Amino acid sequence: MREHDCSEPGLLAALQDDGFRFVEAPAMRRLLQSHGALNDWEAFVGSWDELVPDAYLARTGRHRRRRYAVFSATADGAIRREPHQPHFQSSTYNALQGDIERWFEPIAPAIGDGASLRTMLAFVCGLFPQMAPAVRRWHIEVHQFRIEARPDEPGEPTPEGVHRDGVDYVLVLLIDRQNIASGTTTIHAADGTLLGSFTLTNPLDAALVDDSRVFHGVTAVTPLDPSQSAHRDVLVITLRRDD
Template sequence: MNTDTGFLFPPADERTRAAEAAARAALAGAGAYLMPPADVLACLGADASSWARFAAHWQDLTQDEYAARRGTHRLRRYGHFSLSPVTGELRLLPHTVFVQPGKTNPLYASVDRSFDPLTDDFVADPVLRQVIGLLGRLAGALDVAEWWSVKVHPFRVVATAEGAGQPSPEGRHRDGVSLVSSLLLDRDNAAGGESTVYTPEGDEILSVTLREPASLLVSDDRSTLHDVSPVCPVDAARPAHRDVLVTTLTPG
């Protein structure tokens, strides 16, 4: 796999600069922000065709065995990148186990978890590169970094009449990073999946159900907690799924 994924550049027009400025101000202030799909797609330079191609990668995820042990049907992959905030250079780092810092995720803190890597096609997708670039610009409102450590997690949570899907089986938690984000790719036959960001004292900052593809929720993981409610089928005769891209950034 070619680890050099190229260079990323900031948006060039007034609309996208204003959209990013609004997100940065909310992150630095309240600590959370929901970026509307139209703004996200404009910032990514994505049209219907490129978005559909990107969303198709969620058909090629693999079983999360750790979640399965707790009764959750969840598919995922994992990749780790470095991003230069100065040059925009993005590089895929060698694939390793995923470990979250102690005193963050109550289920998996300091536990080595091995997930299948991102596919070559996923890594090479221009939309992924633009998503990471956008998040790098937003993260600059929270921290200063020589380079950003970017961890990328495409998830599909599946629910049936026999069992709800758990996007966040660990409950209310932090990820131990600077910026945490959830980008909705698709949801089918799914009810629930409400995302909530809290203060450390438990007060709600923002609560929203990501319903429209390209909705992007970002939050300051240093000063907030987050959780997602279970997903259930609308039509009990069919399975439901919720596809999101969770991406975190922290100074490298």
């Protein structure tokens, strides 16, 4: 794996060779800013305070907050937001909540149209489709997640365990973490072999994953100070070919 080449060609080569890549915040900021601006960053981060409880996960006794949106991208570079729709995963990929349509509250229009998210969409649509140049149209799902850790209950960033999402490519981007320990992203081969691990610590630390080749998971998070609130905020963007 190319640990020190943080250029976009180096990132693409690492993904093609290994199926994943971790990128630290300074390099990720440079990559993003080569595709657009992040000048609404404060409002973008603040929108995580407006997430709503995931009612589907609450039925299993777990807790997280989220919002969701769907976009599409075409080979000519056009990216547009699609009408609000449910999130669906088969039980092949999500044994905990598979085979149901899950309706989540939409990402706020100002955030969906804002500079930061549009820059992130431009980045993933400039990078991942290079690995599948014959694809003419991509289905893009954007998830805002807040995982809350409680004194008596660790937060589970991936309650379904080590898994694949059932898409082609995934970007996991740290937005904020407050008063938490752990939350280590792990990458695995199909036989369970650990291929790599990295703790997203600073805003814009990122994991990029070829979901067709490797599995991923995140260890539970716990409060550093049990008397204070604790959370881990991430943005997840997935691309699935839509031909």
